[in-house]
Amino acid sequence: xxxxxxxxxxxxxxxxxxxxxxxxDALILSTRKIRQKGITGxxxxxxxxxxxxVDEPNKGNFNSQRMMPASVLNYAxxxxxxxxxxxxxxxxxxxxxxxxxxxxxxxxxxxIENNVGPGIKREYVPYYEMLVNNEVSEDIAKGIIExxxxxxxxxxxxxxxxxxxxLLEYIGPSRPLEVSPGRRKVVIFVGPTGVGKTTSLAKxxxxxxxxxxxKVGLITADTYRIAAVDQLKIYAEIMEIPLSILxxxxxxxAALEEHRDKDVIFVDTAGKSIRDRAxxxxxxxxxxxxxxxxVYLVLSCNTSYSGCLNIIKSYSFLPDYKLLFTKMDEASNxxxxxxxxxxxxxxxxxxxxxxxxxxxIEVADPNKLLxxxxxxxxx
Ligand SMILES: Nc1nc2c(ncn2[C@@H]2O[C@H](COP(=O)(O)OP(=O)(O)O)[C@@H](O)[C@H]2O)c(=O)[nH]1
Ligand SMILES: [Mg+2]
Numbered sequence: 001x002x003x004x005x006x007x008x009x010x011x012x013x014x015x016x017x018x019x020x021x022x023x024x025d026a027l028i029l030s031t032r033k034i035r036q037k038g039i040t041g042x043x044x045x046x047x048x049x050x051x052x053x054v055d056e057p058n059k060g061n062f063n064s065q066r067m068m069p070a071s072v073l074n075y076a077x078x079x080x081x082x083x084x085x086x087x088x089x090x091x092x093x094x095x096x097x098x099x100x101x102x103x104x105x106x107x108x109x110x111x112i113e114n115n116v117g118p119g120i121k122r123e124y125v126p127y128y129e130m131l132v133n134n135e136v137s138e139d140i141a142k143g144i145i146e147x148x149x150x151x152x153x154x155x156x157x158x159x160x161x162x163x164x165x166x167l168l169e170y171i172g173p174s175r176p177l178e179v180s181p182g183r184r185k186v187v188i189f190v191g192p193t194g195v196g197k198t199t200s201l202a203k204x205x206x207x208x209x210x211x212x213x214x215k216v217g218l219i220t221a222d223t224y225r226i227a228a229v230d231q232l233k234i235y236a237e238i239m240e241i242p243l244s245i246l247x248x249x250x251x252x253x254a255a256l257e258e259h260r261d262k263d264v265i266f267v268d269t270a271g272k273s274i275r276d277r278a279x280x281x282x283x284x285x286x287x288x289x290x291x292x293x294x295v296y297l298v299l300s301c302n303t304s305y306s307g308c309l310n311i312i313k314s315y316s317f318l319p320d321y322k323l324l325f326t327k328m329d330e331a332s333n334x335x336x337x338x339x340x341x342x343x344x345x346x347x348x349x350x351x352x353x354x355x356x357x358x359x360x361i362e363v364a365d366p367n368k369l370l371x372x373x374x375x376x377x378x379x
Contacts, residue, residue: 003029003053014050022054029053120145127163134373135335137305140342144170167370170338174364175322175347177204177294179214179264186256186265186290190283190318191298192311193271196326196352198228200298201266202235204350206358208264209241217259218243219252221286222270232268235357249285256290267292272314280317287319295321296349299340301331308340325364326352334372 004021008014011031018026033046120128124145131141144166151162179185187204189197201218209216218236220243222228229245236243244255259265267290272279287295297315299308315321323344325337328351341348351369354360 001053002056003051006050006052007034008048008050009045011048011050014048018050018052022052026052026054121149124149124159127159130375131335131373133333134375135305135333135339136373137335137339140170140339164370164374167338167373168366170342171366171369172341172347174349174366176349176363177208177264179208179212181214181263184260184262184265185293186267187294187296188267188269188283188287188290188292189296189298189324190269190315190321191271191296191324192273195271195298195300195303197271197298198222198231198235198268199355199357200296200324200326200350200352200361201268202232202239203352203358203361205235205241205266206239207361209239210358214263215261216241217262217265218268219246219255219259219265219290220244220268221246221249221252221282222268223247224270228268228270246286249282249289252286252289265290275314284317295319296324297321297344297346298324298326299336300327301325301334301336302327303336305336305339308336309343312340312344320346322347322349324348324350324352328353329360334369337369338373 002022006014006017006021008017014031018028029051031048031050034049035046120142127148128141128145131144132138136144144163148159148163148166151157151165152159155162177185177187189201191197198220205216205218208214216239218232218241220229220232222232223245233243235241242259244251244258246252246255256265267286269283269286270279272283286292295318297312297318299311303311321344323337323340323346325340325348328334337348337351348364348366348369350361351364352361
């Protein structure tokens with residue numbers, strides 16, 4: 001190997017010397033700017049020093065990463081004023097930039113690999129999807145998964161069991177109606193039109209009167225439609241339960257007096273449209289005049305999430321209530337129950353599962369609801 005130093009006023013001049021002496025296959029070991037000697041040298045243009053090497057025949061090969069064939073350097077080298085040093089510096093900077101970029105990309109891939117979609121670890125995504133496919137709102141589903149993941153990562157319990165536990169917490173225990181003989185309770189049903197208030201009320205009236213042998217009274221304040229009064233009248237007649245009809249909330253006191261010997265009185269109301277302030281006032285009057293013990297907000301499982309949000313908002317004037325879900329038989333997903341439970345924080349009471357009075361109603365069973373929501377997940 002022959003190593004030699006070449007000096008030129010420009011890189012090209014120095015390289016030309018390398019080529020002439022060492023040929024095209026010469027390897028460039030280094031290039032740098034050098035000052036000419038003496039004080040005057042500082043005021044002159046710097047010279048370019050190129051150190052080059054070439055294999056001498058039969059003396060082995062040089063192999064270094066820092067060396068480039070002159071032809072390669074020529075390709076990268078400037079044509080006019082720029083010198084090889086600048087090019088090398090540029091190349092080094094570019095390579096270091098590329099290195100940083102690659103690191104960032106690699107880190108990015110790691111993040112994508114571990115956190116999919118809404119920032120949930122890949123292994124939990126099928127469960128998140130299961131909840132969302134069940135119409136649990138995305139935010140609520142994410143919260144549930146995160147809680148279950150925390151539980152799972154802090155204990156040795158498998159994730160699915162942790163998820164069940166968290167879901168059960170979200171569903172919460174049910175609070176059905178409890179009636180004791182001689183301690184009269186007044187229960188009011190409110191909710192939008194057509195959700196099944198009157199039907200659910202009739203179902204519970206039948207259960208408490210026929211099955212539980214309680215003294216039951218009925219009051220309806222839904223006198224907006226003749227058909228609504230007739231509907232409850234028919235049930236009352238079949239079940240032989242006395243019914244009072246209110247044309248104004250002020251008649252409540254007299255109606256209660258008629259039912260003074262009862263163990264439980266069910267009060268039916270007209271459906272309230274979302275922005276009906278007059279109806280809102282009437283419901284509040286009914287609640288306060290009857291000194292209602294319990295209020296049931298009736299919602300249908302068929303209602304969309306945004307629909308339920310609007311209903312819940314429009315009933316936020318209620319001091320307190322329990323949730324009663326109807327039309328479970330018509331729904332294909334039950335996430336709405338979880339959403340409403342979470343948003344209101346109110347307990348579940350009953351779920352209605354069909355049109356048949358009194359059979360199609362039952363106390364909301366958290367475990368049954370859990371198995372409706374927690375379908376099989378392929379992981
Ligand atoms: N499929 C099904 N239909 C129901 C259920 N509950 C009530 N309905 C029906 O829904 C309609 C409206 O019920 P209704 O009690 O009059 O609603 P209201 O306006 O809230 O009093 C009626 O046709 C009921 O038979 C239920 O759980 N499942
Ligand atoms: Mg009704």
